[in-house]
Amino acid sequence: MTTKIFSLGGDLTINRLGFGAMRLAMSTFDGPPRDPEAGIAVLRRAVELGVNHIDTAGFYGRGGVWANELIRTALAPYPDDLVIATKVGPLLADNGVPSGQARPDQLRGLVTTDLRTLGLDQFPLVYLRVGGMSGPGGESIGERFAVLAELRAEGLIRHLGISNVDAAQLAEARAIAPVAAVQNAHTEDMALLAECEAAGIAFVPYFLLGGGGNALDVARLDRVAARRGVTASQVQIASLLALSPSVLAIPGTGSVDHLEENVAAGDLDLDADDLAELRP
Structure with a gap:
């Protein structure tokens, strides 16, 4: 049976199936904004269903609808066990797309703005998101990560993460x-996943249900889904959780029905035959 919980940073117990907040405000960064009332309903239902890990960012927004504002409106005062993680680094261009990277001297302001918007005194987890829309690697992150380490020492951040990175x-x-968590686009770098598992570091893939180089074959997903009487998306979430006890899933949605479908996937235990078919 797949383990359902993870100890983030060794001291925060969270459910491995969490929620990604990007789609609360928009479907894509260049698409129209979504109805904020729908996002509020999704968040409240997520917590009712036992979700206690929400992944967000200050740049998740479009047309005046912002994920962090929806989170605070829907859930504050927050449940004691709720872990809200944010990402800092990307800067929004005039078209609303995160296309620039913050300098080290800009990172403190990004963290404190997210704290203020969410109404938090301390973030349980803050990621340094590096690079643009391309894959990881090719640049030093030390100077920027050191800024977040300073904020951790000051008590504004409990745990640190990094996103879109390679082993170096x-x-x-x-x-x-x-480092408590690594958030990358997908799980093709199995060596990095193994390193994280050995070190007790959470590995948090995004682009969970397509894109980002996801290697699962759609036809295989459909066959397993038909055999198990579930959806292909549920099989994909369950197979992700089966990869490693260090993997955390953060599927996002702007629909309560889709949210309930995603959360139900946390109770789907794929057997050896299922996994062999999905990842031969």
Whole structure:
């Protein structure tokens, strides 16, 4: 049976099936904004269903609808066990797309703005998101990560994470301060996933249900889904959780019905035959 919980940073117990907040405000960064009341309903239902890990960012917004504002409106005062994680680094361009990278001297302001918007005194988890829309690697992250390490020492951040990174960047960050989570586009880098598992670091894939290089074959997903009487999306979430006890899933949606479908996938235990078919 797949383990349902994870100890983030060794001291925060969270359900491995969480919620990604990007789609609360918009379907895509260049698409129209979504109805904020629908997002509020999704968030409240997520917590009712036992979700206690919400992944967000200050740049998740479109047309005046912002994920962090929806989270505060829907859930504050927050449940004691709720872990809200944010990402800092990307800067929004005039078209609303996150296309620039913050300098080290800009990171403190991004963190404190997210704290203020969400009504928090301390973030349980803050990721340094590096690079643009391309894959990880190719640049030093030490100077920027050191800024977040300072904020951790000051008590504004409890745990640190890094996003869109390779093994060399993970090593660079770990030489500065403990890393509690790595958030990358997908799980094709199994060596990095294995390193995270061995170190007790959470591995949090995004682009969960398509895109980002996801290697699962649609036809295989459909066959397993038909055999198990569930949806292909549920099979994909369950197979992700089966990869490693360090993997956290953060599927996002702007629909309560889709949310309930996603959360139900946390109770789907794929057997050996299912997994062999999905990842031969």
